Amino acid sequence: MKLTTALRPVxxxxxxxxxxxxxxxxxxxxxxxxxxxxxxxxDNPAAHPGFTVRVVGxxxxxxxxxxxxxxxxxxxxxxxHYQKQYQCHIVSLAGFGGTAAxxxxxxxxxxxxxxxxxxxxxxxxxxxxxxxxSLGGFVALWMSSTRPExxxxxxxxxxxxxxxxxxxxxxxxxxxxPMAEGMRQQMSKSKAQPAQQRxxxxxxxxxxxxxxxVTRWGLASDPATVAQAMYDMYTTDLRPEVARIQQPVxxxxxxxxxxxxxxxxESTRAIFEQQYAQLPRHRVEMSEAGKxxxxxxDMQWFFQQADAFLREQAVAKK
Numbered sequence: 482m483k484l485t486t487a488l489r490p491v492x493x494x495x496x497x498x499x500x501x502x503x504x505x506x507x508x509x510x511x512x513x514x515x516x517x518x519x520x521x522x523x524d525n526p527a528a529h530p531g532f533t534v535r536v537v538g539x540x541x542x543x544x545x546x547x548x549x550x551x552x553x554x555x556x557x558x559x560x561x562h563y564q565k566q567y568q569c570h571i572v573s574l575a576g577f578g579g580t581a582a583x584x585x586x587x588x589x590x591x592x593x594x595x596x597x598x599x600x601x602x603x604x605x606x607x608x609x610x611x612x613x614x615s616l617g618g619f620v621a622l623w624m625s626s627t628r629p630e631x632x633x634x635x636x637x638x639x640x641x642x643x644x645x646x647x648x649x650x651x652x653x654x655x656x657x658x659p660m661a662e663g664m665r666q667q668m669s670k671s672k673a674q675p676a677q678q679r680x681x682x683x684x685x686x687x688x689x690x691x692x693x694x695v696t697r698w699g700l701a702s703d704p705a706t707v708a709q710a711m712y713d714m715y716t717t718d719l720r721p722e723v724a725r726i727q728q729p730v731x732x733x734x735x736x737x738x739x740x741x742x743x744x745x746x747e748s749t750r751a752i753f754e755q756q757y758a759q760l761p762r763h764r765v766e767m768s769e770a771g772k773x774x775x776x777x778x779d780m781q782w783f784f785q786q787a788d789a790f791l792r793e794q795a796v797a798k799k
Contacts, residue, residue, distance in 0.1 A: 538564030542606040548615030550702040552578030576706025578698035586709035608633035626722040635730040642719035661715035668708040685773040723760040730763040731790040738772040
């Protein structure tokens with residue numbers, strides 16, 4: 482799929498990663514969460530049909546959700562930064578980064594949304610801060626708009642409520658569904674070589690060692706799961722739904738890697754603001770230099786923005 486001058490960072494990043502997967506494996510029974518699942522503790526990660534959770538640190542709860550093809554390890558530096566202040570619940574979604582694939586990809590992200598909300602309830606997490614990157618940010622928005630009372634402040638890292646409308650703000654789910662279906666089928670049939678995967682990832686991450694790691698995660702991910710996750714995002718429009726989100730939201734955006742395709746900081750910010758227009762309490766901040774993985778490429782800025790935002794929420798809560 483060719484990038485055009487109208488194709489912006491979030492959409493481009495997802496497309497670059499998604500183009501590199503081989504044929505899917507067979508699927509069986511649908512995902513299901515029950516309250517009898519194991520309790521998550523620092524020594525006992527809790528496994529669920531759609532994800533596993535590792536718990537690190539003490540303090541107020543923080544739920545960290547990774548992006549497409551990445552396991553929870555993508556948040557290692559973030560957890561190290563926050564574990565003395567927060568009890569970090571680090572999510573690894575099934576089928577990403579070498580984790581076991583879910584039994585079924587039917588209603589994949591909706592099931593993940595519902596299971597994570599159930600996890601918050603069963604673990605008795607009081608309005609946890611939710612940090613989500615890319616697909617993880619999308620899931621965080623969906624969780625909050627579904628049950629606004631269940632979660633606390635959101636930190637959304639380079640993600641939009643409806644990636645199907647990046648090129649055309651007037652796009653609807655029905656308009657993009659044929660393209661999304663074609664993309665899902667293409668992703669299930671294409672097979673990428675490591676060199677191709679690395680080249681794609683280099684458009685998303687700056688550091689060579691991190692490019693290597695993200696490439697490995699992508700090659701180890703289950704193609705059927707990745708294809709369905711992409712389809713679900715393209716066919717779910719959360720733009721009107723975010724109006725239900727009650728808590729403050731910090732949105733961190735990237736644009737610098739896509740200057741060659743016509744992006745500017747101002748034009749990209751305008752897309753973010755347009756997509757989040759119905760979200761009552763939000764702030765958009767744009768990284769000057771980071772690519773899609775802002776917690777890697779612009780780490781100091783990422784922590785400055787997140788720390789200031791979280792301090793504001795802590796003060797407001799008192």
